[in-house]
Amino acid sequence: MKPKRPSANPAAGKPSPAAPRRTLSREAWVAAARKALEKRGIAEVKIDRLARRFKVTRGSFYFHFSSLKDLHGELLEEWRRINCAPFWKLRETAEIDGYGFFSTIVHVWVDEDPFSPLLDLAVRDWARTSKSLGKEVAEMDDLRISLLERSFLAMGYSPAESIVRARITYFHQIGQYAIAFKEDPAQRRRYQPLFGKVLLGPLVEDPHESVSI
Known part of the structure; x- marks a missing residue:
């Protein structure tokens, strides 16, 4: 009987080491x-x-x-950090130029840096099942609308018209997110001056300024 030839691979026949966890x-x-x-x-x-x-x-x-609730808390902190903090910061602005302040608010949404429309909608939907979260989302809505109202007041509109214009602007923006509205960028650019005219009205000195909203 011929002796067996040694295997070319010393590890042949040995079980593979367990993959690291x-x-x-x-x-x-x-x-x-x-x-x-x-x-x-x-x-x-x-x-x-x-x-x-x-x-x-x-x-x-x-x-x-520690729990699923712990993970939920981290998700809400993410929402607060990227979707709420920019508006909390604007709230601290002492003196404002009406149009400039309006433009700054709008660009929080438009630039999406760091604002996330998808996260905002998801948390809004989540709030339907949580009374405490529903209250927090409502407070954030109120803050965003109040900032817009402040910009219109600074432009010279009356208190009543300022709140109406603020609500129209905000509901318009949230509505775009809610229906996941998509539009050709070139067409959107063509409409931007009209958005400025409709949303800001005749009191704005330069009605040709575009509003990317």
């Missing part, structure tokens, strides 16, 4: 939860579903979070 960061869990929230709503933000997506165990989640 995957560890996800807290930020990765929050990012995945935010994506689920924006696409399918808060009811779809579940530990098991997120774990299956990452192909990890529930233990990976509990390494970073």
Whole structure:
């Protein structure tokens, strides 16, 4: 009987070492939860579903979070940081130029840096199931409208007309988000001067100024 030739691969026949256990960061869990929230709503933000997506165990989640409520809290902090903080900062502005202040408010939405329309809509929908969150969202709506109202007052409009114009502007913006309105960029640019004329009215010194809203 001929002796067996040694294997060219010393590791041949040995079991493969176990793959290292995957560890996800807290930020990765929050990012995945935010994506689920924006696409399918808060009811779809579940530990098991997120774990299956990452192909990890529930233990990976509990390494970073004490509970699902803890993750929900992080999502709300994300909303406050990118969708509320810019308006809180504007609230502290002491003296304003009416048109300039209006333009600054509008560009928080238009520039989306860091403002996120998808996150704003998702949190608004989430607020339908939470009384405390509903109150917080309503307070943010009131703040945004009051900032717009302040800009119209500074332009010289009466208090009554300022609040109406502020509401029309805000409801217009939220409505665009709600119906996911899309428009050819070139066509939108053509309409911008008209938006300025309609939303700002005849009291604006330069009615040809465009409003990207």
